[in-house]
Amino acid sequence: MTTVDPDTAAPPSAERARRRAAGDPVKALLHRHRELCERAVDPLEIAAGLEAHGITDRTAARFRHRDVFSLAEELYARSPRGEEPAAATAQVPAGPSAYRALGCALLPGALAAAAAAAGQAWAGPAAVAATVAALVWPGRAAGGRFPWLAHLLAAAVAGWAAYRYGTALAVGLALAVAPGHLLAAAFAAGARARLDGSRALEDFADRARPLLLASVAGFTAAAVGAAALAGAPLPVAVPLALLLFLTRLLLRHGSRRGPVAAALALALVPVPPAAPAAAAVLLVHAVLALSRASAHARP
Template sequence: MHRHRDLCERAVDPLEIAAGLEAHGVTDRTAARLRHRDVFSLAEEMYARTARDAEAVPSAETPGSPSPRGSRAAASWTALALVPGALGAAVVAGLRLTDGQPRLAVAVSGVLAVAVGLYLALRSGPLSSRHRTTGTARAWTCWLLAYALAGDGLLDAARDGGPHGSWPLATAPVLALLLAPAPAAWCAHLFAARARRRLSASRGLEEFAASVRPLLIGAFGLYLAALFGLLALCGTVLDQPPGYAGAGTLGALLLLARLLTARGFTRVPGRVLAGAGAVEALALVTILAARLPGCSSLAGPVDTLAAAAGPGALPALACGAGALVLLVQAARTLTRASAHAPPDEAS
């Protein structure tokens, strides 16, 4: 109790203490040494034994309840989440209305503007990582988005002995991905708000995990529905293939990676993003390296896959496998009470 005195004095119920203890590495085995059946039982005693000044105890507001300050904050990060999509739409329109040197200028300035827009969109709100994202993870994320834009066309051109000049760009799927931060932020917000409500209502850590797992799956499914709707809309408007498989799995991968990173779980998302990006990069390298004397067999696996299911099968497999790994990781980590504790207790 001396070691966790501040945690006990700030807590408004025993489960907040249990979440803080779990975040500090206290397990049921530790609680057993202190003659308690589990961490929650230990937290109940610590909560009961903590002396509190009635005026110092914070009021137990209903998590997720609307307030003027919360509404302003939600409006702020919602507006920022719409910026990448608006900039992406402007860039696509500019590319279709220009040609030659002006088109190149629009493309370069558009890439920079979209990068700034994504930075602003992810700087605050439910998807904010509080500066936990590493430079390596950012670099692989940029590569994955670049491959979604140009990778399939480049792979097809390389298989035909090119590239000979330019190749087609998949602007519709990328525009849908740029529009996706807004529904992603709201799905993350709904998940966090509902989880905080369950944190107040649950009477044990296992009960909390069991009640939060369906919330996670529901929020993830809601985001996928919104993403596939955006892919269909952009494909129809731009008269391009929507890229459901490749862009859909990439969007799922990026959302799960951001949910985990925003709550401090950075190692697995970083490795999965790097793995998916490396697979895509290796596929292009093997196709080009197969032109060297005696290396024609290197292109066999990628060429067979692209011939059977199209060039979009490669990013679909790479990002889909990564998204599946992160979904399992999220089901294990984001259902812990400590993942939804206040930042000062979970740090």
């Protein structure tokens, strides 16, 4: 009579699961990131989420894929989901909401210029408050122990600069809000379009960096014009405006607040090179952070 070893005849469920996972590594990844995969509206969103979790094109090779985008396509295809979200195609704001946003962006400069022209004593503080509210209003930045620290520091930077250099500087910053809004929206739409056309994370990064630098160059030119129109000193007004613009971009695209807060704190140092140095540091961080696909996933 032949005896049957129960361990070989009927492997435990855990052992069978391990064997299936070894034969199908994507299944284990799908289980680990189930929520991301099931709520994603397209494979690109899964690719951005995987990158945010540290999975690179090199890592994707362990799952038998040439890159993260290919891996994301399989995860998307294998994820159960109900009906597709109706808002999946609404990538760029359009219609009345877009016009309202543009109107809000134009308002700080108009109010600040009008108050300064009328000789109102509150023109400077009002311009600072409006500028900070419009440029660095909370986006989807990553959380932390002090979620409002970056915004309070931005207000301190603009307020301290206006106190030291006068109302003209505050008005110049307020006038830069509108071009900052337009260029930030154009960058977001352009980055999303490049993400749609990319097939690898490095490919997207190579496409996104020139777009970001072009947006920064465009805003710098606009900030020069705004400062000249307001009669503000260019060596002070332009770096400060650029610092606030980069703060807006990073917070709106989910960047961690720590590096942003550190750059803003550097700008508070009462020496002339502080603001240009802070803007340069934040620009380097922005080039690294905003060339990641995860920075452009839908919130």
